Amino acid sequence: MLNIRYELTRNKKTKPDYNSLGFGQYFTDHMFLMDYTEGKGWHDARIVPYGPLSLDPASAVFHYAQEMFEGLKAYKTADGSIQLFRPDKNIERMNRTNERMCIPKIDPADALEAIRAIVETDADWVPDEEGKSLYIRPFIIATDPKLGVHPSHTYLFAIILSPVGAYYASGINPVKIYIEREYVRAVRGGTGFAKVGGNYAASLKGQEKAESMGYAQVLWLDGVEHKYIDEVGAMNVFFVIDGEVITPALDEGSILPGVTRASAIELLRSWGVKVTERRLAVDEVLAAAESGRLNEAFGTGTAAVISPIGELNDEGVKHIINKGEIGPVAKRLYDTLTGIQWGSVRDDFGWTVKVK
Numbered sequence: 001m002l003n004i005r006y007e008l009t010r011n012k013k014t015k016p017d018y019n020s021l022g023f024g025q026y027f028t029d030h031m032f033l034m035d036y037t038e039g040k041g042w043h044d045a046r047i048v049p050y051g052p053l054s055l056d057p058a059s060a061v062f063h064y065a066q067e068m069f070e071g072l073k074a075y076k077t078a079d080g081s082i083q084l085f086r087p088d089k090n091i092e093r094m095n096r097t098n099e100r101m102c103i104p105k106i107d108p109a110d111a112l113e114a115i116r117a118i119v120e121t122d123a124d125w126v127p128d129e130e131g132k133s134l135y136i137r138p139f140i141i142a143t144d145p146k147l148g149v150h151p152s153h154t155y156l157f158a159i160i161l162s163p164v165g166a167y168y169a170s171g172i173n174p175v176k177i178y179i180e181r182e183y184v185r186a187v188r189g190g191t192g193f194a195k196v197g198g199n200y201a202a203s204l205k206g207q208e209k210a211e212s213m214g215y216a217q218v219l220w221l222d223g224v225e226h227k228y229i230d231e232v233g234a235m236n237v238f239f240v241i242d243g244e245v246i247t248p249a250l251d252e253g254s255i256l257p258g259v260t261r262a263s264a265i266e267l268l269r270s271w272g273v274k275v276t277e278r279r280l281a282v283d284e285v286l287a288a289a290e291s292g293r294l295n296e297a298f299g300t301g302t303a304a305v306i307s308p309i310g311e312l313n314d315e316g317v318k319h320i321i322n323k324g325e326i327g328p329v330a331k332r333l334y335d336t337l338t339g340i341q342w343g344s345v346r347d348d349f350g351w352t353v354k355v356k
Ligand SMILES: *Cc1c(COP(=O)(O)O)cnc(C)c1O
Pocket: 071, 195, 231, 233, 234, 235, 236, 256, 257, 258, 259, 260, 261, 300, 301, 302, 303
């Protein structure tokens, strides 16, 4: 039990236009905060008005990037209740990231209580329409006001909330992807499997390069041989070759273990579709595209759920996938996952957790 202290605002914000929310642009009335002090553990759980944090400029996070984050959503169902999708998976991953980053772990029950409490507090911000949701961003930063590279002795855990629009305002449009053969986002032994800002900082250059050429995202290859597929942008990636679904295995440690990825694999297997997790060379995928055996490609992640890939650009050579349209596997996964999340498809897996 956290014993959360509530300090509620008397100046509630005017809600933005829910038809043009975009992603991560608006934030709710409150935030959850909790401190960590060595010897004392996590303490002072509180829900306070949303606003700027005051931090010493020497805080460790600013200099050595000791921090982590998570991302999940709250959905409003047709009967007006609010539910989360597999929050236990995010909390498990949060503590795996903490372990890698030398950040103290948070009791999983406390983390869930914190998420539920802040979502309940700002429940009036959860959008009503299917497709729109409340994005939940928990994060932890190292706050020791000291230069010198070593794990911090003090931390701040925060949760902020942002109402977000339907990812696909006008139907699902497959995206164009640029195969990045120069820059990498993560390496074996590094922090690829952990959800940390540093991985994103390292990815900006490749992402900027792809965008400048008119591509939505980058296909990341492994950091050692620049040969095997890791991820697509900030999503896990799947290919359908000759009817078999293939996704890179997690055992190299350079791939983020997505909750959407795990859910897609479980769903596909429950439908009797063959799913293989293994090393997958980019040249194998391109050869399959050349010979017409690459049926579909798509990314998976909380924000977009399923993002079909319509084109792969390999150093100027364009490979069009499934005529640039969404394929049946991606479509069925999208419809089922979003249906479970918004409560219009029965949740046979026990994935949803009711907030209120
Ligand atoms: C968060 C994230 C994903 C997707 O994970 P989900 O749990 O499905 O949202 C994939 N790749 C990276 C690099 C990520 O940060």
